[in-house]
Each structure stands twice: as C-alpha cells, then as structure tokens.
Amino acid sequence: MKPFSLQTRRDFLxxxxxxxxxxxxxxxxxxxxxxxxxxxxxDSATQTATGKDATILVVLQMAGGxxxxxxxxxxxSDDYRKARQRIGVPAKSVLKINEQIGLxxxxxxxxxxxxAGHLSVIQGVxxxxxxxxxxxxxEIWQTxxxxxxxxxxxxxxxxxxxxxxGADPTIGVNIGRQMPQAFNGRKPTGVxxxxxxxxxxxxxxRTAEGEMNADEKSFRELNxxxxxxxxxxxxxxTVGAIGGPVAHHGSVLDFLQRTAMDAELSSDKILAITxxxxxxxxxxxxxxxxxxxxxxxxxxxxLPTRIYYVSQGGYDTHTxxxxxxxxxxxxxxxxxxxxxxxxxxxxxxxxxLVMTFSEFGRRxxxxxxxxxxxxxxxxMFVVGDKVKAGLHGKYPxxxxxxxxxxxxxxxxxxxxxxxxxxxxWLKTKSEPILGRKFSPLPLV
Amino acid sequence: MLNPLPASKWNYACAAHLYNRAGFGGTPSEIExxxxxxxxxxxxxxxxxxxIPENENRPDWAKPDPERSQRYMEIQQxxxxxxxxxxxxxxxxxxxxxxxxxxxxxxxDQQINLQQFRGQWLQRMAKGPRPLQEKxxxxxxxxxxxxAIKVRNAFFMWQxxxxxxxxxxxxxxxxxxxxxxxxxxxxxxDQAQSREQHPNENFARECMELFTLGEGHYTEKDVTEAxxxxxxxxxxxxxxxxxxxxGMHDYGSKTVLGKTGNFYGRDVLEIIVAQPQAxxxxxxxxxxxxxxxxxxxxxxxxxAEVFRSNGNSFKPxxxxxxxxEEFYAGAVVGKQVKSPxxxxxGTLRLLERPMPPPIVSTEMIKTLGQELLLPPNVKGWDGGxxxxxxxxxxxRYNEAAILIMGQGNLGADGDSRPGTxxxxxxxxAAARRMVPIDIEAIVGQGDRRDAETLIVALGQRFMQGxxxxxxxxxxxxxxxxxTEFDDVDVRHAIRLLMCTPEYQVT
Numbered sequence: 001m002k003p004f005s006l007q008t009r010r011d012f013l014x015x016x017x018x019x020x021x022x023x024x025x026x027x028x029x030x031x032x033x034x035x036x037x038x039x040x041x042x043d044s045a046t047q048t049a050t051g052k053d054a055t056i057l058v059v060l061q062m063a064g065g066x067x068x069x070x071x072x073x074x075x076x077s078d079d080y081r082k083a084r085q086r087i088g089v090p091a092k093s094v095l096k097i098n099e100q101i102g103l104x105x106x107x108x109x110x111x112x113x114x115x116a117g118h119l120s121v122i123q124g125v126x127x128x129x130x131x132x133x134x135x136x137x138x139e140i141w142q143t144x145x146x147x148x149x150x151x152x153x154x155x156x157x158x159x160x161x162x163x164x165x166g167a168d169p170t171i172g173v174n175i176g177r178q179m180p181q182a183f184n185g186r187k188p189t190g191v192x193x194x195x196x197x198x199x200x201x202x203x204x205x206r207t208a209e210g211e212m213n214a215d216e217k218s219f220r221e222l223n224x225x226x227x228x229x230x231x232x233x234x235x236x237x238t239v240g241a242i243g244g245p246v247a248h249h250g251s252v253l254d255f256l257q258r259t260a261m262d263a264e265l266s267s268d269k270i271l272a273i274t275x276x277x278x279x280x281x282x283x284x285x286x287x288x289x290x291x292x293x294x295x296x297x298x299x300x301x302x303l304p305t306r307i308y309y310v311s312q313g314g315y316d317t318h319t320x321x322x323x324x325x326x327x328x329x330x331x332x333x334x335x336x337x338x339x340x341x342x343x344x345x346x347x348x349x350x351x352x353l354v355m356t357f358s359e360f361g362r363r364x365x366x367x368x369x370x371x372x373x374x375x376x377x378x379x380m381f382v383v384g385d386k387v388k389a390g391l392h393g394k395y396p397x398x399x400x401x402x403x404x405x406x407x408x409x410x411x412x413x414x415x416x417x418x419x420x421x422x423x424x425w426l427k428t429k430s431e432p433i434l435g436r437k438f439s440p441l442p443l444v
Numbered sequence: 445m446l447n448p449l450p451a452s453k454w455n456y457a458c459a460a461h462l463y464n465r466a467g468f469g470g471t472p473s474e475i476e477x478x479x480x481x482x483x484x485x486x487x488x489x490x491x492x493x494x495x496i497p498e499n500e501n502r503p504d505w506a507k508p509d510p511e512r513s514q515r516y517m518e519i520q521q522x523x524x525x526x527x528x529x530x531x532x533x534x535x536x537x538x539x540x541x542x543x544x545x546x547x548x549x550x551x552x553d554q555q556i557n558l559q560q561f562r563g564q565w566l567q568r569m570a571k572g573p574r575p576l577q578e579k580x581x582x583x584x585x586x587x588x589x590x591x592a593i594k595v596r597n598a599f600f601m602w603q604x605x606x607x608x609x610x611x612x613x614x615x616x617x618x619x620x621x622x623x624x625x626x627x628x629x630x631x632x633x634d635q636a637q638s639r640e641q642h643p644n645e646n647f648a649r650e651c652m653e654l655f656t657l658g659e660g661h662y663t664e665k666d667v668t669e670a671x672x673x674x675x676x677x678x679x680x681x682x683x684x685x686x687x688x689x690x691g692m693h694d695y696g697s698k699t700v701l702g703k704t705g706n707f708y709g710r711d712v713l714e715i716i717v718a719q720p721q722a723x724x725x726x727x728x729x730x731x732x733x734x735x736x737x738x739x740x741x742x743x744x745x746x747x748a749e750v751f752r753s754n755g756n757s758f759k760p761x762x763x764x765x766x767x768x769e770e771f772y773a774g775a776v777v778g779k780q781v782k783s784p785x786x787x788x789x790g791t792l793r794l795l796e797r798p799m800p801p802p803i804v805s806t807e808m809i810k811t812l813g814q815e816l817l818l819p820p821n822v823k824g825w826d827g828g829x830x831x832x833x834x835x836x837x838x839x840r841y842n843e844a845a846i847l848i849m850g851q852g853n854l855g856a857d858g859d860s861r862p863g864t865x866x867x868x869x870x871x872x873a874a875a876r877r878m879v880p881i882d883i884e885a886i887v888g889q890g891d892r893r894d895a896e897t898l899i900v901a902l903g904q905r906f907m908q909g910x911x912x913x914x915x916x917x918x919x920x921x922x923x924x925x926x927t928e929f930d931d932v933d934v935r936h937a938i939r940l941l942m943c944t945p946e947y948q949v950t
Binding site: 179194198202219256318405 | 634637639641642644645646649653654659664779780781811812813820821822823826829830832833834835836837838839841842845853854914915918919921922936939940943944945946948949
C-alpha cells in the first residue's frame with residue numbers, strides 16, 4: 001500500500017473513525033498510521049468506538065485475594081460457623097439476600113444496587129487446579145489461561161488485538177500507574193493515567209493561548225518515529241509495531257516510541273474532556289472512588305473507550321481480618337454505588353457494566369491470627385442497568401468432605417464469565433480471545 | 445560463555461555501560477577515569493568496593509532502643525483496650541481522643557524517619573563512594589521486597605536495608621539466614637506468629653517461590669513442611685530483635701525437597717540452597733537486573749556454575765558477569781528501561797545537581813511508579829517495560845523540566861486523597877523553591893560557540909554518544925543558527941533531550 005497523501009490523511013482524520021473529535025493538531029505520522037489502520041479495518045471485524053453509544057466494560061480488580069466467604073456470607077451454614085468461629089460474620093448483621101446467603105454488612109452500597117436490580121452475584125467462580133500464589137493466580141485471571149499453561153498476552157489485550165485493530169489508543173484506559181497484564185497484547189494498546197491535570201507535556205515556556213511554542217513543537221517531533229519508518233509501516237500487515245530504528249535499539253525502544261505517541265494523542269483528548277465534562281454524583285474520598293470518579297468523567301465526556309480498568313488493593317488479610325475487610329468492602333460498595341448514580345444521572349448507565357474479580361478466595365477455615373490464608377473459589381459481581389440481576393451459579397458446598405485441600409470448589413469457570421461479557425456485552429466472538437470455547441454465562 | 449571482554453574491545457561505550465549498570469551512570473569525566481583503569485581494573489573498582497572507605501551515618505532512630513519500643517507498644521496496646529466503664533461519656537471521649545492523638549503522633553514519627561531514610565539512601569546512590577554496593581542493595585530490596593506499609597517501623601526497615609548493604613555480595617546461605625530472621629521480614633510475611641499448632645505458610649511459600657527456587661521447583665507439600673520447620677522464628681518486640689521461641693517450634697519430622705529429618709528453619713534453607721536450581725534462579729535474577737531481560741539459558745547456567753564453584757558467593761559471579769563479553773553485547777547495551785530510581789539518580793548525576801529535598805525526590809519516583817521501602821507486593825517491582833506507561837512517560841518528561849529549570853509543579857495537587865494531599869502539597873511547595881541547574885558545570889563557554897558544538901557536547905553527556913541524526917536535526921532547528929546561547933537556552937535543549945524515548949533506556 002502506498003502512503004496516503006497528506007490531503008487524504010487529513011480528510012480522513014477529520015471525518016473518519018475518530019469522528020469530529022480531532023480539532024487539535026495531529027502529528028502527521030499519526031495520520032499516516034491511522035490511514036493504514038483504517039484500510040485494514042475496512043475488511044475486518046473491527047469495532048469502532050465513538051464514545052457516544054458503544055458499550056463499556058469497567059473491570060475492577062480486588063487485589064490480594066478477597067475472602068469471598070465473608071463477602072457473600074453463607075450465614076445459615078453450620079459449616080461456616082464452625083470454620084469461622086472468630087471472624088465469621090454474625091447472621092444478624094448480614095444483609096440478607098435469601099434464607100441461605102447475604103452480603104457483608106459493609107456492602108450496603110451493593111445491597112442497594114441488588115435491590116434496584118443492578119447487581120448480579122456469580123457464586124463459586126474459579127478454575128481447574130487452582131494456584132495459591134498471588135502472582136500466578138493473578139496471571140491466570142489476567143491472561144485467561146489454564147493453570148498449567150503460561151500465556152503472556154492478557155485477555156483484554158487479545159480483545160484489543162482481535163476486535164479493535166486501528167482503534168484510538170484510549171480504547172483501553174487503566175486508572176493507575178502500571179498497566180495490568182490483562183492489557184498485554186501483540187500490539188501495545190491502551191493508556192494509563194492517574195491524574196488528568198498532570199497528564200500532559202508541560203512545555204515550560206508560556207505562549208499565547210492556542211499557539212504551540214518551540215519547545216512543544218520540538219518535543220512532538222522528538223517523539224515521532226522517523227518519517228520513513230512510518231511509511232514502511234503502511235506497507236505491511238504488521239500494523240501497530242510502529243517501526244523505530246530497530247537495528248539500533250530493538251523492541252524496547254519501539255515500545256517506548258509507541259507509548260510516547262499514545263501519550264501525546266490521549267493527553268490532548270483527555271485534557272479536552274476533563275475541561276468540559278463533569279461528574280453528576282458525589283463520590284467518597286477513597287482511592288477507588290477517586291478512580292471511578294475519573295472514569296465517570298471520561299465516560300461523560302465521550303472518550304471512545306470500551307474497557308476501563310480500576311483496582312483496589314489490600315485484600316490479603318492473613319491477620320486481624322475483620323476491621324480491614326470491613327473497611328475494604330465499605331470502600332468497594334460505596335464507590336461503585338456512587339459510580340452507578342453518576343452514570344444514571346448522565347444517562348449512560350445502560351451502556352456500562354462493572355465486573356469485579358479477585359485472584360482467589362480464601363481458605364474456609366480461619367487461621368490462628370484472626371485472618372485467612374490463600375484459597376480458591378469466590379464470588380464475582382457484575383453491576384449495571386442491563387445486567388441480569390440476581391444470583392448466578394451455585395454457592396459451593398462448605399461441607400468438609402466437599403472441600404479440596406480446605407478450599408471451596410468452583411462451579412463456574414471465570415472464563416465463562418469473560419465469554420458472556422465478550423459475546424453479549426462487547427459483541428465479539430470469545431473463542432479467538434479465550435483460546436477455546438467456554439459456554440458464555442448469560443449475564444446480559 | 446563468560447569469556448572476558450578482550451582488552452581491544454574495551455572503550456568509552458563499554459565503560460559508560462558498566463557505570464550505568466553496576467552503578468547509576470557516570471559523567472563524561474567519570475567515564476574517562478573508569479576507561480583508563482582497563483576492563484579488569486574498572487570491574488574490580490566496582491566489585492571490590494570494601495576497599496573504598498565510607499563514613500557511616502547512622503541516625504539516632506536507627507539504633508535499638510528498648511525504652512522507645514516499650515513506649516510504642518504501650519501506645520498501640522492502649523489504643524486497643526476497652527475504656528474504663530466507670531468513666532463518664534465525656535471522659536471516655538477525651539480518653540479516646542488522647543489515644544488517637546498518641547497513635548497518630550507515633551505514625552507521624554515513623555513517617556518522618558522513613559522519609560529521612562529514603563533521602564539518605566538516594567543521596568548515597570547519587571554521591572556515595574561505592575556505587576555497586578548501593579545498586580546491589582537496591583536489587584536485594586526488590587528481591588526480598590518488604591514494605592513499610594505492614595512493618596510500620598522505620599528502624600526495622602533501616603536494619604533490613606543495612607543487612608542487604610553489608611551482606612549483599614557475600615554468601616547466599618548467610619544472607620538467606622539473615623533475611624529469614626530479620627525483624628522486618630518476620631513481620632512482613634507473618635513468620636513471627638507462626639507456631640506448631642497453626643504454622644503460617646506465608647514466608648515458607650514466598651521463600652521458595654520468589655526468593656530461592658521459583659515456581660515449579662517445589663511442591664505444595666514442601667511449602668507446608670518447610671513452614672513447620674520454620675515455626676519458632678519470631679521476634680522480641682521490646683528488644684527489637686529476632687528471638688527463637690522454642691515453645692512455638694514443631695519438633696516433629698519433616699520432609700522437604702526429598703530430605704527428611706527433625707528440621708529447623710535453617711536446615712530447610714540449607715537444603716534449598718543445595719538444590720541445583722537455587723544457583724540458577726538467583727543467577728537468572730541478577731542477570732535480569734544487571735544485564736538483560738532475555739537470557740540464554742546456557743549463560744545463566746554458566747553464571748550459576750561460577751556461583752556454585754565459589755561456594756555460593758556473589759562476588760565472583762558479579763565479577764564474571766561484568767567482565768563477560770555477553771554483558772557488553774549489542775542485545776544488552778542500551779536495552780534496559782531505566783527504573784525510576786535509576787532515572788532520578790542518574791539524571792541528578794548527569795545534571796551535576798544536588799539531591800532535591802527528600803520530599804521532592806520521593807514524590808518524583810513515586811509518580812514514576814517506584815517507592816523505596818514501599819514495593820507494591822512481595823514480588824517486588826516488575827521492572828522492564830512495565831515502568832513505562834503513557835502516564836509515567838509524561839511524568840518523566842515533566843519531572844525532567846523541574847530538575848533542570850527548578851521552580852516546578854509536581855502536578856500532585858489534584859491528588860485529593862486524605863493524607864496524601866498534604867504530603868503532595870508540601871512536595872509541590874518544596875519543588876517550587878528549587879533553583880535551576882548550573883550550566884557552567886555542564887558545558888564550558890567553548891561548547892556554546894555554535895549549535896552543532898553544543899549539541900555534540902550535550903549528546904556526549906546525556907546520550908553517551910548515542911545521539912541520532914534525528915536528535916541532531918531537531919535540536920539544530922530548535923537552537924537555530926545563532927552563535928550565542930544563554931543558560932536558559934541550554935537548559936531547554938537539555939530538557940528536550942531528556943524528553944525522548946531514547947533517554948529512558950540505559
């Protein structure tokens with residue numbers, strides 16, 4: 001393919017996949033790349049996100065291994081009482097869902113959502129041959145691989161590769177400093193940000209409003225791959241691995257150049273959005289709430305994102321669990337509830353789902369330190385307007401004979417949850433993303 | 445494998461690379477001095493660091509003080525105690541407030557000490573006489589990643605880092621034993637509470653998975669059995685030292701990694717270190733940190749063999765690695781993403797700038813994704829490409845401006861989290877008081893006579909000669925055809941060089 005002429009590229013950008021949102025200066029090489037992507041996109045199943053009507057998935061990671069048993073509490077179970085003599089949640093304080101189970105008292109926010117038909121609880125989620133290492137199990141959840149296999153690409157990265165080729169880098173947005181492994185793909189996709197005010201190149205010298213100063217101009221040039229590389233890019237099918245001076249530095253530099261380019265483009269966009277769009281609900285002041293608040297603002301502003309990723313840490317409760325867990329669940333429930341209220345007021349709730357996950361649940365028996373050790377199966381939550389609210393799956397049996405190494409056994413493979421969300425929510429085939437067919441859990 | 449680099453290949457670029465990896469980078473004159481030592485002499489200068497005298501500067505709080513620890517424990521205990529039921533509501537409220545304030549003061553003291561410690565450590569990395577000792581200490585901190593968030597004791601954190609510093613290039617088993625009985629580690633992985641009736645597997649598991657063998661080289665059963673053997677390793681909180689609690693130890697027979705006996709924890713460590721995999725695992729981690737992300741298994745095996753045949757001692761391994769042709773290969777040089785600490789310390793060295801106040805320097809590396817004494821989890825920092833996201837890359841570019849020009853805004857004002865907001869504001873206030881760098885220390889008047897000369901001088905220092913034609917051209921356009929460049933122009937040109945993908949690697 002021959003490189004597009006400048007005129008064509010500009011026309012394309014003004015009217016093409018990015019809609020009318022590109023009123024700022026776009027570096028030529030970007031235009032170049034997008035043209036190529038556009039051509040490729042024309043004959044593939046590429047999903048384009050306009051930021052106005054596409055569905056959005058918010059992935060919420062509860063890092064550290066959440067104690068599922070004290071989150072969705074089987075309060076009527078004698079086995080639970082026996083195993084959790086010190087830290088069991090008393091039946092009287094549980095927020096009851098039915099005669100058997102209820103939510104931890106700190107999840108009032110979730111109980112509200114449940115009663116309003118906005119929350120589904122997927123019980124007993126896990127995978128075969130569970131691993132009790134935080135890192136390995138997190139990797140399994142992030143890559144959707146079998147426990148015996150090592151995958152480096154994440155399930156969301158494969159979604160970007162398979163279904164979003166040519167998309168704007170903000171197709172995936174992680175709130176935080178570090179990219180989750182789930183975003184790893186053949187082609188690095190997605191941006192990370194923590195604080196929109198500092199998410200831009202600060203030129204240092206003042207210039208008149210709207211004018212680009214010499215520092216900024218040189219900065220932009222320094223962070224573009226050389227022109228001939230961009231042209232070469234257009235000649236092959238390897239779109240995305242933007243070629244820098246490979247012979248000299250290899251892939252580390254490619255990655256840096258790619259990230260620099262994404263940073264430049266996304267910061268322009270995000271800055272424009274945060275200047276004009278506002279949240280429509282009050283959020284708590286916790287870290288998770290702050291992340292969701294930013295997501296709410298970006299959704300309100302129409303960032304063309306399909307996947308947002310937020311996380312909350314601290315669930316590794318080996319000692320004195322009760323107080324910590326209470327604080328964590330309060331943060332979780334209240335933050336998500338505020339987020340839902342925000343989206344509802346914006347009129348965007350019907351196109352957003354939130355999915356929570358944690359790398360594992362915890363051992364059924366409490367330990368000697370008023371805490372719990374690494375376990376296996378645990379519940380997941382999916383929140384939204386379009387979700388099939390209520391209970392999914394079956395609560396795993398706590399009977400000692402049914403446990404495996406003291407752990408709950410799973411009933412629902414987490415990849416069925418992913419499959420359900422990919423097929424029915426993100427409207428894409430799950431098989432190429434998850435590596436094989438998992439029966440999609442009907443969540444939507 | 446591991447052939448020493450021939451003398452004929454030892455040049456400025458090699459010396460610069462060694463300085464970057466075994467230390468935190470060198471200025472042109474430092475690299476020249478290193479170059480003159482020859483490859484063997486240069487490596488010896490880094491590795492045999494004990495020969496270089498150093499003044500120890502141990503703060504008062506970093507000494508055992510039973511009186512202080514007693515006081516701390518009383519404050520913490522009283523905060524958990526029930527109120528006296530004879531008291532009126534008013535009295536109870538007052539008492540609760542008093543307790544709350546005491547705990548808060550205690551936490552604040554710890555924070556202040558930790559902050560002072562971070563500042564001193566960064567200072568040592570930047571200006572200390574033994575670069576490899578500090579680099580190794582940083583490696584061990586990432587390897588045995590222990591966080592103050594759970595340890596909550598600045599003295600214990602100081603002591604652990606000091607152990608890494610003292611023993612970091614010595615014998616593996618000795619270091620492992622020291623770490624296993626280190627107070628901060630005993631708290632961090634819950635070993636202090638592990639007892640026969642309820643062994644806690646946390647340390648036993650991470651010890652095999654992350655510290656010594658790696659996944660797939662032990663079984664779940666090995667973990668459980670090792671945890672039994674390690675019961676009794678505990679802590680005397682008043683004396684602030686390791687204490688073996690005989691009553692908590694499981695004296696029964698255990699089978700770990702195929703060996704059976706009435707083992708203690710130290711026996712398990714000895715069994716682990718004797719595994720062929722143990723040498724391979726730690727050699728691989730050292731190569732990844734000092735050398736390259738990708739390693740030829742044969743190279744790792746060769747390094748492991750050097751390690752084994754020298755009684756599991758690190759110094760011969762380090763010497764062989766830094767001397768090897770593999771270490772100077774094209775696939776290694778310039779292919780490592782600078783960690784935030786490396787980026788900051790290296791940049792300050794190149795800018796000939798004194799360390800900013802600790803509150804500024806720690807806020808800076810925090811924004812870039814690394815907090816000393818607060819690794820994200822026991823696995824440590826993932827490193828490599830994971831340091832780079834759109835967020836952290838922009839932050840590097842903006843922090844470069846503050847380090848060069850001074851009077852910056854760290855951009856942390858938007859952080860509204862209670863507790864961190866005030867710290868961020870203090871950091872910003874301190875950053876605004878910073879002064880610009882002294883350009884005279886970096887380029888002489890002669891280097892300023894035309895744009896081309898200036899660009900070459902800056903390229904030599906900041907890109908170590910790896911200036912591309914593109915850099916040359918864009919900077920040339922930026923500086924224009926003038927023949928006079930004031931300090932402000934030069935500062936801005938340096939800033940632009942640091943805002944390139946190329947500056948982020950080493």
